[in-house]
Amino acid sequence: MFEIGKEYKRKTEIHGPYGGQAQGGISTPKNFPVVFVFTSDAGEQHGYKDEYREDGIFWYTGEGQVGDMKMASGNKAILEHSKNKKTIHVFEYTKKAFVRYIGTAECLGYHEETRPDREGNDRNVFVFHLDINSVDTANQVSEPxxxxxxxxxxxxxxxxxxxxxxxxxxxxxxxxxxxxxxxxxxxxxxxxxxxxxxxxxxxxxxxxxxxxxxxxxxxxxxxxxxxxxxxxxxxxxxxxxxxxxxxxxxxxxxxxxxxxxxxxxxxxxxxxxxxx
Structure with missing residues (x-):
């Protein structure tokens, strides 16, 4: 579906063939069993700090720019992706309009934190714990x-x-x-x-x-x-x-x-x- 490490133009090469919201960090195409997740340094000033932790798990901040986050829409799609038999695909922004494909992921749970929203007010946010698989089995010498x-x-x-x-x-x-x-x-x-x-x-x-x-x-x-x-x-x-x-x-x-x-x-x- 996507090649590990390859850059894609988000609008035309991802949402063009698969649909889904072309803006924001979480996209949920209606006609495909996938959830697209996009991470970027740009959102850190608004409380969207995404990072790998020492335990190898990637912490991904949910969606919602103002006020407390709600467990609905994209956030709910991540949390319930396994139950709904949908695969999470993770992308990282490299430059404006372009993203690099990182791999598939499984949500192992989440926790809640207090962080500032877009207007600088403290609010409750969801931080999802993603186990990312970055192994391209089609091109690797050995598989996991x-x-x-x-x-x-x-x-x-x-x-x-x-x-x-x-x-x-x-x-x-x-x-x-x-x-x-x-x-x-x-x-x-x-x-x-x-x-x-x-x-x-x-x-x-x-x-x-x-x-x-x-x-x-x-x-x-x-x-x-x-x-x-x-x-x-x-x-x-x-x-x-x-x-x-x-x-x-x-x-x-x-x-x-x-x-x-x-x-x-x-x-x-x-x-x-x-x-x-």
């Missing part, structure tokens, strides 16, 4: 496998490179509880960080220099997601590189950040080919 065993994060430190990669691609068994899916997301996220640093062999994948220093757990390198998604990025080995602090800041703040990130995308893909 369901994990039925123990998800002991401490045990990851003793795994081989191949075992860490397998853990980074772990998915929850069909029918697993929300609790089990959250545990899997956290396990997968931690495995990915360890895997990328191990894959780098202690060398920055941006400039090729050695890690600036060693820690008790190995070389100090930082994980950078080449596809931004609120600075978290899709959790997949082909989307993440290990960088020294200097290159990591360059990827976020330098004048040539866009060019540098495009180079890092190629490096990540090539690193994966050599690691397998």
């Amino acid at each position: 496998s369901a994990s039925y065993g123990s998800k002991n994060v401490k045990g990851l430190k003793n795994k081989s490179l191949k075992e860490l990669r397998r853990a980074a691609l772990t998915s929850s068994p069909i029918g697993a509880s929300s609790k089990a899916k959250r545990e899997t997301a956290y396990y997968r996220s931690q495995a990915l960080k360890l895997y990328v640093v191990a894959r780098s062999k202690g060398l920055c994948e941006g400039c090729g220099s050695g890690a600036p220093f060693q820690t008790n757990s190995g070389p100090f390198l930082e994980c950078h997601h080449v596809h931004r998604l609120a600075d978290g990025g899709p959790d997949h080995p082909e989307n993440v590189v290990a960088l020294c602090p200097n290159c990591h800041r360059r990827a976020h703040f330098a004048k040539d950040a866009v060019i540098f990130n495009n180079e890092l995308k190629k490096i990540a893909v090539e690193a994966e080919k050599n690691a397998l």
Whole structure:
């Protein structure tokens, strides 16, 4: 339906063939079993802060610009997507009118927070917990496998490179509880960080220099997601590189950040080919 990492012009390439609301963060086409979710940094000033959390779950702010949010329309569509047999598709704005496809997602629940609305008044908002699947099974060398065993994060430190990669691609068994899916997301996220640093062999994948220093757990390198998604990025080995602090800041703040990130995308893909 959509290709992971590919940019689409929202109005013509998404709503043209599928319909749905062409404005706002949540779109619910009538004639297709889908829910389209769009995330962007632009809404943060109005309380729409979307981000990956340490546990690997993506927090997505619901719709409603003024006053308390209501569990209706797009918000209800996200919460009840599984019951209604609809698939959530997540997109991230890259520039005006264009979005990048991140992958499908499952809503594991939500919580409520007090945040400012468009007019600066405090209001109640819904924050949905999305487990995003950014694996393009049509183009990946290996597909994610369901994990039925123990998800002991401490045990990851003793795994081989191949075992860490397998853990980074772990998915929850069909029918697993929300609790089990959250545990899997956290396990997968931690495995990915360890895997990328191990894959780098202690060398920055941006400039090729050695890690600036060693820690008790190995070389100090930082994980950078080449596809931004609120600075978290899709959790997949082909989307993440290990960088020294200097290159990591360059990827976020330098004048040539866009060019540098495009180079890092190629490096990540090539690193994966050599690691397998």
